[in-house]
Amino acid sequence: MTQQPGTKEKKNPLEIIVCFKHVIDETELRIDRANNKINFEGAKTKISDDDKNAIEEAVRIKEKNGGIITVVCVGPADAKKSTKEALAMGCDRARLIVDPSFQDGDALSTAYILSQVVKKIGKFDLILTSTGTTDSYTGIVGPALAEYLDLPQLTYASKITISGNKLTVDRALDDGIETVECEIPALVTVSREINQPRFPTLIQIMSAGKKELLEWNAQTLGINPSVVGKADSKVEVKSLSVPKSARKKVIFEGKPEDAAKQLAEALLKEGAVK
Amino acid sequence: MAGVLVYSDSSDSALELVTLGSKLGREVSVVVLGSEDLSDQTKKVSVNGVSTVYQISSDALSNLLAGPTVDALESVYSRVSPDYMFFSSTKKGKELAPRLAARLKIGCITDAMKPELNENGITAERLVLGGNAIATVASRGPAVATIPLRAFERASGNASPNVIKIEDFQPRPTRTIVLGRKEKQKGQVNIKDAEIIVSAGRGFKKKEDLAILEELAKVLNAVVGASRPLTSDLGWLPEDRQVGLSGTTVKPKLYIAVGISGQIQHLTGMRESKLVVAINTDKNAPIFQECDYGIVGDLYAIIPELTKDLKLQLGR
Ligand SMILES: Cc1cc2nc3c(=O)[nH]c(=O)nc-3n(C[C@H](O)[C@H](O)[C@H](O)COP(=O)(O)OP(=O)(O)OC[C@H]3O[C@@H](n4cnc5c(N)ncnc54)[C@H](O)[C@@H]3O)c2cc1C
Ligand SMILES: Nc1ncnc2c1ncn2[C@@H]1O[C@H](COP(=O)(O)O)[C@@H](O)[C@H]1O
Numbered sequence: 001m002t003q004q005p006g007t008k009e010k011k012n013p014l015e016i017i018v019c020f021k022h023v024i025d026e027t028e029l030r031i032d033r034a035n036n037k038i039n040f041e042g043a044k045t046k047i048s049d050d051d052k053n054a055i056e057e058a059v060r061i062k063e064k065n066g067g068i069i070t071v072v073c074v075g076p077a078d079a080k081k082s083t084k085e086a087l088a089m090g091c092d093r094a095r096l097i098v099d100p101s102f103q104d105g106d107a108l109s110t111a112y113i114l115s116q117v118v119k120k121i122g123k124f125d126l127i128l129t130s131t132g133t134t135d136s137y138t139g140i141v142g143p144a145l146a147e148y149l150d151l152p153q154l155t156y157a158s159k160i161t162i163s164g165n166k167l168t169v170d171r172a173l174d175d176g177i178e179t180v181e182c183e184i185p186a187l188v189t190v191s192r193e194i195n196q197p198r199f200p201t202l203i204q205i206m207s208a209g210k211k212e213l214l215e216w217n218a219q220t221l222g223i224n225p226s227v228v229g230k231a232d233s234k235v236e237v238k239s240l241s242v243p244k245s246a247r248k249k250v251i252f253e254g255k256p257e258d259a260a261k262q263l264a265e266a267l268l269k270e271g272a273v274k
Numbered sequence: 275m276a277g278v279l280v281y282s283d284s285s286d287s288a289l290e291l292v293t294l295g296s297k298l299g300r301e302v303s304v305v306v307l308g309s310e311d312l313s314d315q316t317k318k319v320s321v322n323g324v325s326t327v328y329q330i331s332s333d334a335l336s337n338l339l340a341g342p343t344v345d346a347l348e349s350v351y352s353r354v355s356p357d358y359m360f361f362s363s364t365k366k367g368k369e370l371a372p373r374l375a376a377r378l379k380i381g382c383i384t385d386a387m388k389p390e391l392n393e394n395g396i397t398a399e400r401l402v403l404g405g406n407a408i409a410t411v412a413s414r415g416p417a418v419a420t421i422p423l424r425a426f427e428r429a430s431g432n433a434s435p436n437v438i439k440i441e442d443f444q445p446r447p448t449r450t451i452v453l454g455r456k457e458k459q460k461g462q463v464n465i466k467d468a469e470i471i472v473s474a475g476r477g478f479k480k481k482e483d484l485a486i487l488e489e490l491a492k493v494l495n496a497v498v499g500a501s502r503p504l505t506s507d508l509g510w511l512p513e514d515r516q517v518g519l520s521g522t523t524v525k526p527k528l529y530i531a532v533g534i535s536g537q538i539q540h541l542t543g544m545r546e547s548k549l550v551v552a553i554n555t556d557k558n559a560p561i562f563q564e565c566d567y568g569i570v571g572d573l574y575a576i577i578p579e580l581t582k583d584l585k586l587q588l589g590r
Contacts, residue, residue, distance in 0.1 A: 024403070026403040026404035026406055027404065029403060029406055031406055031407075038403070038406065038407050106381070106382075107372070107382070108372070108375060108376055108381070108382060111372075111376065134403075134404055135402060135403055135404075136400075136402050136409075137384075137385070137401075137402065138372075138382075138384050138400075139368050139369075139372065139384055140371075140372040140375075140382055140384060141372075142369075142372075143340070143369050143370075143372040143373040143376070144372045144373060144375070144376035144382075146373065147344075147372075147373045147376035147377055148376060152341060152449045152450045153340050153341075153369065153373065154450065155340070155365070155369040156365055156369075168453070173365050173366070174364050174365050174366075175457060175458055176455060176456050176457040176458040177455070177456045177458075178337075178452060178454075178455045178456075179452070179453040179454045179455070179456075180339070180450050180451065180452050180453065181450070181451055181453050182449050182450040182451070183449070189369075192520070233414075234379075234380060234381030234382075234413055234414050234415065234417065235381040235382065235383055235411055235412070235413050235414075235417065236411065236412055236413075236414065237409050237410070237411050238397075238409075238410045238411065238412055239409070239410045240402070240407050240408070240409055240410075241407065241408050241410070242406070242407060242408070243401075243405070243406075243407070243408055243545070245563055245564050247550060247563075247564055247565055247566045248565075248566040248567065249562065249563070249565060249566070249568070250566065250567050250568070251557070251562060251567075251568045251569070251570060252567070252568065252569045252570070253557070253569075253570045253571070256569075256571050256572065256575035256576045256579050257579045259569045259570075259571055259576060260569070260576050260579035260580040260582075260583055261579070261583055263551065263567055263569055263580060264580060264583035264584050264587055266567050267528070267549075267551070267567070267584070268587055270549055270566075272470075272527060272528040272548075272549045273470070273494055273528065273584060273588065274588070
């Protein structure tokens, strides 16, 4: 349940929920251009890049204002590894949401599941997500989660300040920075430039194992499998392909003056320069 | 009416969405929102292909914050019942579309490239996995989609669509207020609409060396763009010159990448260029897989030669 704005007792610790996605490391994928295939076998996984910024920001807010951070991930069972990393970065407890019926859902379905997770967690003041994941970069989950929970959404945050019940956010928009304010609870999506995520120390990594990590599923959350995942998705991925390059790839080597001359001639012939 | 509804925070981009709607063979309605008189905006979008313009003017819409804007779009949507709604893939568009879709319980596709209609939904392509792959996605039934800027020409012509003022708009109570706004410092150049771009990468050793590229740009009437290290990390050029995933997507007739390796995040921003030229010392640099013409060599030797040749040939 969300709290009503203005009813929060100041002495209560700030309750922060931060959401991250466990994704395939796209920088290590093997791309088979000849066969138009992406080889996922043995692909490494990680916390989605910008979600680390969201986690880092949650930790910084806690360091400044005090509070408790719950980190949430809807993902496969092996997301446990990433969840522990988030705990090592400074989150206090984790909820890992794994259920076969949640697989292959669209982003709106993920947002719905997260809304049910948040309701089960109960009390919160601030939800943090990033602006988009490195795998799908839909940017849908943050605003959709805010809608499902009827929260104000403060998107593209490059700076977050909390003072009492007041939340102030600098938003990095296309044409400049907009400073907005609202009362908590609220949902904030962070921009990558907001901070530089930390690397946990060995001690932090070791103590992360002792922090509370609960696994929840559809049943724990009381979610009917037919309203989530692939069963209910309104957008489906039909196929994946490798971007094709249809470029000419005419390469000049040799002496700079010769190569430059050949290029200049080619550009004139193409009518690319006038 | 089973047509399409379009909304953008900029009238120019709305015109691109009108072109898309017409191309899909649908009746197009445009939403204009604001807190003042909307006749200027309405006039701008009164172009061929638009059947109706819906206006909502309300104090709540003065800053076009997500909350009241989604409320306003919802009220137009429920009145019009379109099959599809299109937004521009601006930051504002991309925060509105998902929230509206969640409220309406319909599908949402962001950054939809090559959008098409099938029997029961939208099909589109999206770049995923950091630009390494293209996903073909399809909605089941009605959906909202955000469309990358400049994917379509702007619709034009003077037309007289129906103008419907929605007077009974009731936004929910305001929860977010704007305290201030700082406009981005704009360089005097605009890489978005440039016909020729010469871009500098980490192959340049120091800021002063960019002068040789400026010289080439002058001869070509080109503007100078850059890869991310030169803008965000080194600050040699303003951020609005950055081409790529986290910068600007450009679509010039000629793109010359100088000392740029061609990492996927950069390629994503210039892939739609008509002709691509690369100059790089490393013949295995990925940019050579994505160019029409390339020179393997030292930019410090090549750029002055190229400038000299082109100057001569073009008589400048
Ligand atoms: C989430 C994310 C978003 C990003 N967004 C962007 C973005 O929007 N735009 C962007 O550009 N990058 C972006 N990046 C960074 C991107 O991954 C690369 O790091 C960047 O594009 C590399 O820039 P570069 O090619 O100039 O530098 P490098 O990769 O260092 O390449 C320099 C090249 O110069 C060549 N060179 C060296 N000396 C010479 C010489 N004398 N003459 C000729 N060639 C020479 C080298 O062979 C090399 O190929 C992003 C990264 C991430 C993770
Ligand atoms: N499966 C997930 N579990 C938890 N959080 C998620 C998940 N998917 C997306 N998010 C959050 O929502 C943000 C936007 O995701 P997306 O809409 O997929 O680009 C991510 O950066 C995360 O913060």
